[in-house]
Amino acid sequence: MKNSISPPILLPKLPTSWIVPSVQWLGLIWLLWLGGTITFPLLAISWNWSWIELLLLVSAYSCLMVASYTYVMRYRNKLLSQYQQQIAEYRLQFSKYQKQLNSIPPLQTQTEELIDYKCRCQLLANLMLKRVSPIG
Structure with missing residues (x-):
């Protein structure tokens, strides 16, 4: 019988x-x-802004929205790829x-070996108690 101790197997x-971030954030x-x-063109028209100022306002706002959209999208994709890697x-x-x-x-098999080992020990103990010679 082996007396070596193996490390525990952990799940x-x-x-x-x-x-x-869900897709709803992107929406x-x-x-x-x-x-x-x-809204911004309507406000710009009501404030009598020129077309150039209107275009600058809408383009700046669009750039801001594109930046926030790409940030959320990249962050979401990064987290999803890390989670897939962990999986x-x-x-x-x-x-x-x-x-x-x-x-x-x-x-x-282990219990059979243990029973066999116990039987051998018991027979050896009986022999020693009776002081019987193992040769006969």
Whole structure:
């Protein structure tokens, strides 16, 4: 019987789910852009601004909205790719865990070895108690 102690086999932890900005945020940014491109020209006309000032205002607002949209989109894609990478690592660790579990010998074999070992010890103890010579 083997007396070596193997390290415990631990189940890998699931990756923590991250809070990913939803697609609704992107839709909200688009709606804000649409509302601004309609509202700002109306305000500029009511304030008697020239067409150049109107175009500058709308283009600056559009640039601001594009920057916020790309920031949210990149942040979302970055978080999703990191989470997918963690899931792939978890699957790899889980497959290693399953291989380790499959490499463990069945429990029945170990109990049979233990019973055989106990029987031998009992027979040896009986021999020593009776002081019987093992040769005969």
